Amino acid sequence: MxxxxxxxxxxxxxxxxxxxxxxxxxxxxxxxxxxxxxxxxxxxxxxxxxxxxxxxxxxxxxxxxxxxxxxxxxxxxxxxxxAFTERHHHLYSLDTDRIEDYHDEELNAILEEYFKKRSIPHFRIEDIQLHIKGKFIE
Amino acid sequence: MxxxxxxxxxxxxxxxxxxxxxxxxxxxxxxxxxxxxxxxxxxxxxxxxxxxxxxxxxxxxxxxxxxxxxxxxxxxxxxxxxAFTERHHHLYSLDTDRIEDYHDEELNAILEEYFKKRSIPHFRIEDIQLHIKGKFIE
DNA sequence: GTCTTAAATAAGAACGAGTCTTATTTGAAA
DNA sequence: TTTCAAATAAGACTCGTTCTTATTTAAGAC
CATH class of the missing domain: 1.10.10.10 (Winged helix-like DNA-binding domain superfamily/Winged helix DNA-binding domain)
Structure with missing residues (x-):
């Protein structure tokens, strides 16, 4: 930039x-x-x-x-x-310290839908992020 | 115990x-x-x-x-x-260091369903966890 | 452009969560 | 009960992060 x-x-x-x-x-x-x-x-x-x-x-x-x-x-x-501020998720390597972005609108929509109809008592949600842990294969 | x-x-x-x-x-x-x-x-x-x-x-x-x-x-x-090893998720306080469990079978099923039909290139998923960030209100 | 001042920065000392080292102790198999 | 690889105690050490203090600077006011 x-x-x-x-x-x-x-x-x-x-x-x-x-x-x-x-x-x-x-x-x-x-x-x-x-x-x-x-x-x-x-x-x-x-x-x-x-x-x-x-x-x-x-x-x-x-x-x-x-x-x-x-x-x-x-x-x-x-x-x-x-510094990437749009709603997104992360892939975590279980072997190394690598962390990559995972971005998918359908997933965001599914989560949005799920939490719209289901509020959590005594908790105000401000952000939701999925942690996907596993292994990168080349 | x-x-x-x-x-x-x-x-x-x-x-x-x-x-x-x-x-x-x-x-x-x-x-x-x-x-x-x-x-x-x-x-x-x-x-x-x-x-x-x-x-x-x-x-x-x-x-x-x-x-x-x-x-x-x-x-x-x-x-x-x-030490709670069943699949579950976490609520994170944005104010304090409080972290609480969030457990819901329907959510697990939704995530299961989503990732069944959608594989991530060059990545083998081993665990998925939702981080729900916000504020605890008493 | 110059002045002014609260805010930002430089430099390095200090802190502390987590790791490492070495001598000693111990769980559990034989 | 013997044996010994593995586990533990004690505390020194590491190094990512924070703190301290003197100095510099961004930007609004004039």
Whole structure:
């Protein structure tokens, strides 16, 4: 994604634009592998070697509050991030730390239908995601 | 669950029975709050103050390999564990670290049906779990 | 363009959940 | 009861993440 588009993403939401935020958002949009913070720091520093580690963690938290980024639920020991905000699901490798997107409108419709007629006592649903665990075969 | 039943769980699977394993399994069966390892260590040490932290982590890994326990995918900074092995789903609080079970046969059937007719290229599914995120209201 | 200031960042120390190491103990088969 | 591979205790260590403090900066006001 071009820099000017990334700037628009921030500006349109009334968020302050900084070179560091642009770099982090660019790194997130440039990959679909749901990177860990450490991986993201690597990517960011290819073009911006001076950006501080703590800054990137702080920016990630800020993006999460702002709704630009979501944490990916996982069983690993490091947090994973996802900047693809449309409703989608994930495939989890049981062998490796690979996590891929799974997107299907029919599935979304089925889930929508199911939860429309069935409310959960004492719980207000805000988001639903399927975790599909298994093995990638090449 | 009684001690003799817990011993049976281990014996029936051909697993070595130790006081430490009994204590950890007992702690897991005594709560449905999907405890972190640290929380579990607290529970275990109420009755067995001498059991080492590393031992409990090692036992948890062993139980996971043995299929007695599953890791719960989460966005938090600590791993959570679940000894309820029937197919079920989870409710996640967006405010707190609360995670509750959600169990419904109709939902399982719907998912079964959906994935029966739709295979995912290059992926062999082994387990499917719904993450329902939202807010608990009292 | 310049000023102003709250907010953002740099640098690295600190924290803590989870892992590793080594000596000791033990479950359970023979 | 003997034997020994496996399990445990104790605590040092790792490293992903957070915190602290001084410095810099984005962007609104003038």
């Amino acid at each position: 071009s820099n000017s588009k990334i700037i628009s993403v921030l500006k349109d939401r009334g968020l302050k634009v900084t070179p560091q935020r642009i770099a982090v958002l660019d790194a997130l949009y440039s990959t679909n592998e749901h990177p860990s913070a450490e991986k993201l720091i690597d990517i960011v520093r290819r073009n911006n070697p001076h950006i501080a580690k703590g800054t990137i963690y702080k920016i990630l938290d800020f993006f999460i509050e702002s709704g630009l980024v979501k944490k990916v639920h996982s069983a690993g020991d490091r947090m994973r991030y996802d | 009684s001690n003799s039943k817990i011993i049976s769980v281990l014996k029936d699977r051909g697993l070595k029975v130790t006081p430490q394993r009994i204590a950890v399994l007992d702690a897991l069966y005594s709560t449905n709050e999907h405890p972190s390892a640290e929380k579990l260590i607290d529970i275990v040490r109420r009755n067995n103050p001498h059991i080492a932290k590393g031992t409990i982590y090692k036992i948890l890994d062993f139980f996971i390999e043995s299929g007695l326990v599953k890791k719960v995918h989460s966005a938090g900074d600590r791993m959570r564990y679940d």
